Amino acid sequence: MTDERIKQISKFRRAMIRPELGAIAGAILVFVFFMMIAGDSGMFSPKGIQNWTVVSAQFAIIAVGASLLMIAGEFDLSVGSMIGFAGIVIAILSVQWGWPVWAAIMTAFVVCIALGALNGFLVIKTGLPSFIVTLAFLYILRGMTIWLSITTTQKTIIGGVKQAAEGDWLAPLFGGTVLKGLFQWFADMGMLDTFTRGNRIGQPVVEGVPMLVVWALGLIIFGQWLLTKTRFGNWIFAVGGDPQAARYVGVPVNRVKMLMFMFTAFTATVFATAQVMEFGSAAADRGLLKEFEAIICVVIGGALLTGGYGSVVGAALGALIFGVVQQGLFFSGAESSLFRVFLGTILILAVILNTYIRRMITGER
Amino acid sequence: MSTPLIEMRDIEKHFGAVIALGGVSFDVNAGEVHCLLGDNGAGKSTFIKTMSGVHKPSKGTILIDGKEMNFKSPRDAMEVGIATVYQDLAMIPLMSVTRNFWMGNEPIKKFGPFSTMDFKKANEITMVEMKKMGINLREPGQAVGTLSGGERQTVAIARAVYFGAKLLILDEPTSALGVRQTANVLANVDRVRSQGIGVVFITHNVRHAMAVGDRFTVLNRGKTLGTAKRGEITPEELQDMMAGGQELATLEGSLGGTV
Numbered sequence: 001m002t003d004e005r006i007k008q009i010s011k012f013r014r015a016m017i018r019p020e021l022g023a024i025a026g027a028i029l030v031f032v033f034f035m036m037i038a039g040d041s042g043m044f045s046p047k048g049i050q051n052w053t054v055v056s057a058q059f060a061i062i063a064v065g066a067s068l069l070m071i072a073g074e075f076d077l078s079v080g081s082m083i084g085f086a087g088i089v090i091a092i093l094s095v096q097w098g099w100p101v102w103a104a105i106m107t108a109f110v111v112c113i114a115l116g117a118l119n120g121f122l123v124i125k126t127g128l129p130s131f132i133v134t135l136a137f138l139y140i141l142r143g144m145t146i147w148l149s150i151t152t153t154q155k156t157i158i159g160g161v162k163q164a165a166e167g168d169w170l171a172p173l174f175g176g177t178v179l180k181g182l183f184q185w186f187a188d189m190g191m192l193d194t195f196t197r198g199n200r201i202g203q204p205v206v207e208g209v210p211m212l213v214v215w216a217l218g219l220i221i222f223g224q225w226l227l228t229k230t231r232f233g234n235w236i237f238a239v240g241g242d243p244q245a246a247r248y249v250g251v252p253v254n255r256v257k258m259l260m261f262m263f264t265a266f267t268a269t270v271f272a273t274a275q276v277m278e279f280g281s282a283a284a285d286r287g288l289l290k291e292f293e294a295i296i297c298v299v300i301g302g303a304l305l306t307g308g309y310g311s312v313v314g315a316a317l318g319a320l321i322f323g324v325v326q327q328g329l330f331f332s333g334a335e336s337s338l339f340r341v342f343l344g345t346i347l348i349l350a351v352i353l354n355t356y357i358r359r360m361i362t363g364e365r
Numbered sequence: 366m367s368t369p370l371i372e373m374r375d376i377e378k379h380f381g382a383v384i385a386l387g388g389v390s391f392d393v394n395a396g397e398v399h400c401l402l403g404d405n406g407a408g409k410s411t412f413i414k415t416m417s418g419v420h421k422p423s424k425g426t427i428l429i430d431g432k433e434m435n436f437k438s439p440r441d442a443m444e445v446g447i448a449t450v451y452q453d454l455a456m457i458p459l460m461s462v463t464r465n466f467w468m469g470n471e472p473i474k475k476f477g478p479f480s481t482m483d484f485k486k487a488n489e490i491t492m493v494e495m496k497k498m499g500i501n502l503r504e505p506g507q508a509v510g511t512l513s514g515g516e517r518q519t520v521a522i523a524r525a526v527y528f529g530a531k532l533l534i535l536d537e538p539t540s541a542l543g544v545r546q547t548a549n550v551l552a553n554v555d556r557v558r559s560q561g562i563g564v565v566f567i568t569h570n571v572r573h574a575m576a577v578g579d580r581f582t583v584l585n586r587g588k589t590l591g592t593a594k595r596g597e598i599t600p601e602e603l604q605d606m607m608a609g610g611q612e613l614a615t616l617e618g619s620l621g622g623t624v
Contacts, residue, residue, distance in 0.1 A: 229481045231471035238468050241457035248451060249469035250440050308459045361459060361508045 019302030019310055022353045023317035026300060026346065030321050030328070038332035046192055046206045048331065056323025057216035058271060060316045062290060063297035064216075064223040065267030067315035069260045070298050071227065073240035073307030074123060074130040076116075076264045078137035079294055083287025085145045086112050086272035091158035091282035092148060094165070101161070102170035109269050115141070116265025120258035138291065142284075149284040162280030174215070174270070175277025177208035212274045216316070219267060223312035236260065240307030296343060297322055300350045304358060321346070368431040369394050370532050370563040371416065371447070376425035378411050385411040387587040388425070393532060393563040398554060400566045400574040402607050403584035409567050412584065413534050416565070417449040418442030446531030450521040450538060458510030462502055463491045465509050466524050490527070498523045498553055515546025519553055526557055533557060534565045539573045551577050569607065571600045583607055 034043060042048045062079055069076055086108045093104035119137055123130045149156050165171035186192040187204035195201050227233040238246035239256045247253050271290070276282045300318035303310025322343075329339050369392035378386040386408050393399045403409045414420045416427070418436030427434045429445050436442045439449075456465050467487050474483040488505040495502050498519045500512075509517060518538045525533050535554065539547040554577050558564055568574050574581060581598060583590040583606040590606045 225481075229484075231473060231480070231482050234464050234468060234471050234482060237460050237464060238457060241459050245451075245457055246468065248439060248449065250443060251469050304459075308457065358459070361510055 019354075019357070020314035020317060021302065021357070022350055023301045023314045023321065026321050026350075027317050027324075030324050034324060034328040034332065038328055041331040041333070043328060043331035046204075048327075050206045050210075052323045052327035054210055054212055054323075055327055056320045057210070057213045058275070059293060059297050059319035059322045060216040061212070061219055061271045061274075062264075062267050062294040063301070063315040063319045064219040064312055065264035066291075066294035067298040067301060067303055067310055067312050068223055068227060068236060069264045070295070070303050070305070071240045071307060071310040072236045072257055072260045073243065074120075074257060074260065075134060075295065076119060076261060077131065077134040077291045078115075078119060078141055079264060079268045080287040080290035080292075081138045081141035081145065082112055082115065082265060082268040083272040083275070083290055084284055085115075085141045086269045087276045087282035087286050088145045088149050088158065088284055090273060090276050091161055092152050095158055095160045096152050101165045101168040105170050105174070105273055108273065109266065112265045112269040112272075113262050116262040117258060119265070120261030123261070124254045124257060134291075146284040149282075156284040157281055158283075159281040161276055161282065165277060165280075171277055172211070174211055174273040176211050178211065178214060180208040183208045210278075212278070215270055215274065216319075219270070220312060220316045227312055232256070237308055240309070242308070293322065296347050299354065300346060302350075302354055302357070304354055305351075309358065309361075318350075367394070369428075370430065372428040372431075373412075373416060374426045374428070376412065376415055376422045376427070378408075378415055378420060379423045385587055386415070386422075389584065389587070389589050391582055391589070391592075393565055395531070395563050396558055396561045397579045398558050398564040398566050398577050399580045399582065400568060400578035401582050401584060402568060402571065402574055402603060404569055404607050406586075407584040407607075408587040409584055410536070411587075413449065413536060413565065413567060416442070417447055417534055446529060447534065448525035448528065448530035448532070449534040450518065450525060450536065452537040452540060456509045456512075456517045456521060459508060461506045462495070462509055462512070462520060463487050463505040466491045466494070466520060466527075470528055494523045494527050495520065498556075499549065513546060515542050515549050518542070518550050522550075522553055522557060526560065526562065530562060532563045532565065534567070536567050537569070538566075539568060539570065547573065571603045571607070574603070575600050 043052070062083075066076065066079065089108040089111060090101070090104045093099040093107055094101045099107075115137070119130070119134055122128070122133045126133070146156060149158060165175070183192060183204045183206060187194045187202075192204045192206065194204055227236060235246070235251045235256045238249075238251050239253050243253045268287075268290075272282075272287065275286060297318035298310065298315045299305065300321060301311055301314025301316070303315065325342055326339050329336060329342075372390075372392040374390050375388045376386055376390070377384070377388055389408070389412055391399070391401070391412070401409055401412070411420060415422050418439040418441050421436070427436065429447075434441075434445065442449075457468070460468075463484070467482075472483040472486050473480045474486075491505045492502060500516050500519055509520065512520065518535075522533065522535070522538075538550050538554075542550065551573065554564055554566065558577075558579075566574065566578060579595050580592055581595075581603060582592040583603065585607065593603075
């Protein structure tokens with residue numbers, strides 16, 4: 001028995017109301033576009049691919065945290081400042097104080113996750129919008145970072161982390177590369193270019209998969225699984241959709257929000273640690289504007305700013321679009337300031353599309 | 366007569382200097398629909414929130430199956446089988462029917478250390494339970510936002526019953542609905558009663574109350590104006606009690622008695 005008033009919806013329309021749709025279409029468009037204008041610039045050579053993959057992975061790491069938090073109905077504007085803060089904490093502890101790098105990294109994680117918890121606690125206890133609470137932390141943490149850096153070293157850039165990290169067991173988990181053997185094999189089989197000169201002659205141009213990319217993939221898979229397959233994921237949707245309704249059926253709303261703030265802080269620290277290990281230094285201005293870039297990735301990925309709807313895979317695709325465009329403009333020799341013009345434009349388009357999709361889902365007119 | 370499912374004795378609730386409830390007594394038996402009527406501001410909401418553990422009473426006792434209870438949170442009330450369906454907070458429109466139905470009670474499947482939500486089971490049961498209530502879902506993954514107001518109330522009622530509610534509190538389930546949807550919801554209330562569940566039906570619509578109620582209690586300005594059994598009271602008398610008598614009588618006169 002079927003109800004004649006319920007229209008059968010087409011497969012196409014059902015596909016349309018997936019949150020990732022816009023991001024999938026966007027990613028395809030972006031790839032086609034840069035294949036056309038920058039196809040011969042080396043953007044799609046192994047080295048070029050590595051270049052934009054790493055940039056996209058960086059965005060993806062913070063976008064995973066930001067997407068889960070946004071679906072749970074909150075923002076974190078302190079992500080960028082936290083990246084700078086975590087980096088400086090690692091550098092000061094390891095280089096200035098001579099701590100082992102693993103201890104410095106762990107301390108940075110503990111401190112940042114605690115700060116994430118503080119963000120969450122203030123939002124929950126005061127009932128203020130997370131926009132305001134985390135905006136305050138955007139300033140507090142950035143100021144603290146610069147102050148800490150200057151009072152301990154008279155500089156805003158602290159180098160020497162690479163030397164300190166030599167032989168450390170935890171540092172390679174953030175700064176190393178994996179699958180080196182496989183890439184060497186690719187090179188030996190002639191499937192990958194090798195250096196033809198210099199002291200690395202015979203080695204492949206791309207050494208392996210950077211740990212940054214492994215972290216990004218790991219976090220995306222974990223985030224997507226958590227959100228769509230687990231009980232906790234259902235709570236994330238519920239908390240963002242309507243906290244009061246969720247509370248009435250026994251969902252621990254405050255705990256979910258708190259954990260999401262902490263998880264966002266965790267992703268910011270992963271980003272910071274990987275960056276410090278890659279550059280061998282920390283700088284007080286690192287992570288500037290990253291909070292907004294993370295939010296843009298998430299929105300391109302189909303999440304609603306009001307919470308309760310979105311996708312981790314979508315946010316990751318948003319990060320991919322971000323990385324490809326930023327590096328693609330560089331490869332195609334375009335003026336890099338155009339990147340921001342593009343960002344603003346795609347943000348508006350994404351929000352319009354999301355609003356339309358939401359109307360389709362809820363049947364509003 | 367057997368022990369009531371729930372008995373509220375001389376419940377008082379003060380918010381600062383405001384006395385929201387000034388000694389309300391109320392009870393519900395299994396398999397009975399007890400209607401709680403009252404105009405806006407009469408204290409209905411405060412009263413049911415006390416019953417469902419949202420508010421702690423300032424004075425008075427709550428007895429469940431004859432045993433005294435102290436609810437610290439809605440969770441405590443839920444554990445003894447009290448389920449509340451709120452008028453506007455019943456469902457989350459952006460989530461699927463399945464996700465809404467199981468919200469807070471998700472079925473779990475374990476893979477070693479990992480536990481995931483058992484969507485297969487959840488979807489199947491949701492479809493079956495919806496069908497029992499007369500709702501044909503296109504698919505369990507359909508967003509609740511696509512359902513009508515009456516269907517949303519029905520999903521919420523089905524959810525409460527499925528999760529073993531002994532006492533179902535319905536907060537104005539029909540006040541925003543059309544005629545047909547109201548009839549459906551009332552029919553479902555009747556179905557729930559026949560399963561032996563006690564129902565508290567909050568409304569300010571006398572006709573909806575008369576349609577399903579076994580007993581009627583009228584609240585006015587934080588006090589009960591008495592309880593009447595079905596057949597002992599006319600709709601007009603109920604209406605008068607709700608409005609506090611006289612003012613409405615004059616109003617009704619000028620409107621031709623149709624309010």
